[in-house]
Amino acid sequence: MRRALAIVAATGGVLALLAGSPYPLDVQRLATAVAREDDHVTAVELAAWLRAGKHRLRVVDVRTPPEFAIYHIPGAENVPIESLTAVPFPAEDTVVLYSEVGIHGAQAWVFLRALGHRRVYFLRNGLHEWLDDVMSPTIAEGAPADAQAAFDRVAELSRFFGGMPRKLTGRADTSEDALRARRRGC
Amino acid sequence: MIALAIGIAFGFCLERAGLGDSRKLAGQFYFTDFTVLKVMFSAIVTAALGAFWLARLGVLDLAGVYVPETYLLPQLAGGLLFGAGFVAAGLCPGTSCVAAASGHGDGLMVVLGMFVGVVVTGLAFAPLRHFYDSTARGPLTFPQLLHVPYGAVVFAVVALALATFAAAERWERCA
Numbered sequence: 001m002r003r004a005l006a007i008v009a010a011t012g013g014v015l016a017l018l019a020g021s022p023y024p025l026d027v028q029r030l031a032t033a034v035a036r037e038d039d040h041v042t043a044v045e046l047a048a049w050l051r052a053g054k055h056r057l058r059v060v061d062v063r064t065p066p067e068f069a070i071y072h073i074p075g076a077e078n079v080p081i082e083s084l085t086a087v088p089f090p091a092e093d094t095v096v097l098y099s100e101v102g103i104h105g106a107q108a109w110v111f112l113r114a115l116g117h118r119r120v121y122f123l124r125n126g127l128h129e130w131l132d133d134v135m136s137p138t139i140a141e142g143a144p145a146d147a148q149a150a151f152d153r154v155a156e157l158s159r160f161f162g163g164m165p166r167k168l169t170g171r172a173d174t175s176e177d178a179l180r181a182r183r184r185g186c
Numbered sequence: 187m188i189a190l191a192i193g194i195a196f197g198f199c200l201e202r203a204g205l206g207d208s209r210k211l212a213g214q215f216y217f218t219d220f221t222v223l224k225v226m227f228s229a230i231v232t233a234a235l236g237a238f239w240l241a242r243l244g245v246l247d248l249a250g251v252y253v254p255e256t257y258l259l260p261q262l263a264g265g266l267l268f269g270a271g272f273v274a275a276g277l278c279p280g281t282s283c284v285a286a287a288s289g290h291g292d293g294l295m296v297v298l299g300m301f302v303g304v305v306v307t308g309l310a311f312a313p314l315r316h317f318y319d320s321t322a323r324g325p326l327t328f329p330q331l332l333h334v335p336y337g338a339v340v341f342a343v344v345a346l347a348l349a350t351f352a353a354a355e356r357w358e359r360c361a
Binding site for chain 2: 013017
């Protein structure tokens with residue numbers, strides 16, 4: 001009897017080593033993912049994934065249906081943030097969440113991680129980053145060669161999605177105020 | 187009602203393990219009887235494995251489990267005082283109640299002594315207050331303290347318990 005109990009305890013102990021965290025929300029793991037910036041993708045990275053046809057990629061727009069109807073990233077599906085728990089996300093799917101400027105997307109990321117999904121990312125600055133960096137990328141005239149090469153790669157992606165890469169002849173307004181004015185919402 | 191049922195079950199288990207007998211408990215300190223160590227370590231292993239696996243299977247929410255706060259120096263002093271009382275009386279608070287309930291006079295005296303101690307501590311609490319609240323470290327757990335996964339701590343506790351049980355059994359056979 002004692003030997004049997006010892007075997008049960010030993011088995012439970014060894015399996016505990018492999019079973020992962022007993023907390024449904026492993027805050028330390030989430031904090032590490034955020035610190036390593038493994039929690040999000042940039043708009044250009046997402047565009048590259050979409051064009052390459054990344055296996056089992058799901059782009060999820062967590063805004064409201066009317067906002068989704070006005071414009072959304074090509075191939076995206078609309079799952080309003082309050083409906084996230086009602087939609088199944090198989091473990092094999094890579095899910096990229098986005099909202100207007102990223103806040104709701106980041107919150108949705110926490111929700112899905114809390115539900116146990118591992119391959120989840122959010123689009124860093126949301127739809128506005130997509131519009132700025134993929135659909136309307138710009139470069140200043142006379143930019144250094146490496147910046148020009150990077151722009152050429154983005155411009156190619158942009159044209160794939162019907163975007164309009166532009167070369168700025170004047171001085172671009174990239175101030176924080178200008179960015180904030182462009183990026184309103186959640 | 188739940189607390190009453192748990193208390194009765196706890197007392198029953200202590201009595202069945204023979205821990206209502208102060209000579210058996212004193213044997214722990216003379217290294218002639220390791221029942222206390224085995225019972226207590228069995229309880230720790232059961233709780234560690236039970237809490238881990240119930241939480242892992244989604245039955246228990248560990249965030250809702252109360253973790254007492256750590257006060258280093260007061261708890262160290264309290265532990266030494268507790269240990270000295272344990273050795274002198276041959277009983278601890280739980281086992282003294284079991285001993286008293288099963289008709290042992292020494293158990294009754296220890297229970298009375300505990301009540302006197304509680305009253306004296308209450309009366310002398312004001313000057314002790316500063317020490318009582320000192321060296322606060324908050325609720326600490328081994329996974330947080332050692333920065334290791336919860337499962338690794340459970341494994342270490344189980345391994346340590348099994349090794350200790352084996353050593354205690356061997357010691358008892360040789361003694």
